[in-house]
Amino acid sequence: MRTLAQTTQEVLGLAAKHFQLPAGSLAPEDDFFKKLGIDSLQTLEMLSRLENHFGIELPDYEVQGISDFKTLAERIQSRL
């Protein structure tokens, strides 16, 4: 079982890869809308990638209103 810290690091790594950013360029507190310059649809695409990686389903309502990686990782962790 992953720890929250591990999950958070994996989320950051995958997001960086998905949006073709250098590894380590994202931080848990970053606002992904601002940092990545993405809209809500691109966020949904990123979520699908995270779901595949972690082997979970994250209903849209679970991620409604979230804009930082830390909270996103917490939601993922709760479903692992």
Next chain:
Amino acid sequence: MLDLSKYQSMGASLRDALDTFADETCLIESDRDREKERITYREFKKRAHPLARALQDAGFAPGDRAGIIMTNQPKWLISAYAIFYAGGVLVPLDYKLSLEEQWQLIHHSGASVLITEYPIWRHLSASAGRTSATKLRTVLVTEVPSNADLGSALRWEEFQGADEPRFVPRERKDVASIVYSSGTGGRPKGCMMTHENYLEQCMALTSIYPFWPGVRYLSILPTNHAIDFMVGFFGPFTCGAAVVHLRTLRPEYLREAFPKYKITYVSLVPLVLKNLQKGLQARFDALPAGKRKIFNALLLINRALTKGRPRPGISRRLLKQVHAAFGGELRTIIVGGAFTEPQTLQFFYDLGIPVANGYGLTEAGTAITVNDLRPFRADTVGKPLPGMEVRIVNAAADGVGEVSVRSKTVMAGYLDDPELTAETVVDGWLMTGDLGRFDSAGHLQLAGRKKNMIVTEEGKNIYPEDIESVFEGLPVKEFCIFAANYIWPKRSMIGERLVLVLHLEAGEQYSDELRRGLNARNNRLLNYKRIHGIVLFDQDFPRTASLKIKRNVLAERLAELDGARAILSL
């Protein structure tokens, strides 16, 4: 289709629709790639009537208000029907609002019943705002896990009356719903929509974009949104068509839904439409040179053959693969909620997939104009719908003035706000606050806004006053938020931005610390409500005797600055 001119209320027309189209498919619910269920109009009635009865048994009386906060799903429509059947007033609320905003609107609407989903209720019930909804007596929650403790709330699925409900007739001028067009800050704008508003709007829209049994409408825009409420509920139901609900908006499942359910109509906001365009363009660009040449030639032929009007049969044969990806039966994409760029409209029309763009606002009963596609015009928002009188007020020399509307679809007024109602509806004419002109063919062309607000590409209306409270306590002398376009009009409906005007204390500089404070506050706002820049202003803000900022006077003074240089990034 039912003849809606003969009906007095939504409840009566929907009641007859359920019997008239009893064996037709009414709703299809899909979660990702799994179809959850498919029900007929007969089954819909079987589920809705016990709910209506239970509401009546619980004391829900004619004219009482019931809020719905749900994602798009069959239980949304079943609940709405039960409310209308019992003579109630529906309050559709946006599930994407913050918890505080939701409670504020529940309180403002005076709702005695709230119907919501468990994931939403879990957060709502724990929110401090709950205590404000003093009139709320009954809370119904769908899809509750078996071991969950609901407190005084009740399970929607178990809330069923044993006997038949009593149908409560309503008159055309009675209020059917209270729809919040915006204003979750100091002044909620609850548009009181009458039964007549909906009946007339439905007749006008379906005269141009008809529904019939066998049509499948894909419901993506939130159902609380005026467009989906009309074309994803009332319109298809009174014509016996089917509505498809997806429980996720992930692009990959959206794409799959079109061919899987042979979708006929879908409504999208411009942001999603542009995303779709981007994806398609990338696929066209990736074609090998030879195939691309052929494809471009087919596009040109299609454009020539559909110049006067859409010809779906020909377009589907010419551009077979594109249409197959959309299921082969897509007639029109309805776009709304915000302004759509002409090149996006042209892109889809050239593919033989017309986009029904138009112009409207909640206060006008949704659509005021739509493009009737005869012929297609990408540069306008179409002609007024049947029954709509539209005129341009205080037009300048180039014909541009404020768009105003008179019609049976215009709201009865704002709930509990006669002052704002009187400012907005003048002698029966709704003053839209939008600027436009008519061209020689009778098409409306929009040219910016007169009012201080923006509409995002996701179709969200943002009023600056509503978000100022987040910036309270900043170490500055005074501040005010504006739509940049309001100060420096650019006669455009796209790329609208909010700016924060700061008047610093004497001797103070715009420091990094202040910038950090601003960013921290800005980040508390939902992403689409955030400000995009600041303007430093070194004069005292003009104020009224009661010390309120005179926004229009301040905007005039700010307009003397060079907008491009005055706006600093955060």
